[in-house]
Amino acid sequence: MTLPNAADLRRQLNLDPDQEDNAFLSAKLAAAAGWIEAYVGEPLAGLDPFPAAIREAILQLAAHLYENREAVLVGMSASELPFGVVDLIRPYRVWSF
DSSP, rough: OOOHHHHHHHHHOOTTTTTTOHHHHHHHHHHHHHHHHHHHHSSSGSOOOOOSSHHHHHHHHHHHHOOOOOOOSSOOOEEEEEEHHHHHHGGGGOOOO
């Protein structure tokens, strides 16, 4: 298993497979992977085998970044879903004191 790509994110978002926004989708994936890598505390590329939970977390976070392109949502009431991004990646976090 490897890091997700633009085609994977397109499927996650139920987008038309013929859409030509690979660069934009790839940027969202890179941002999501970077955030998760910082949270976990180690390079994701070094994980072997690559955990399915981290792959899912990257897709969830990248989809969120794609759907919510601003830092603030106005007029929305929301709550975090159980087993969201942080719940998926928490077991892989490297703790240091």
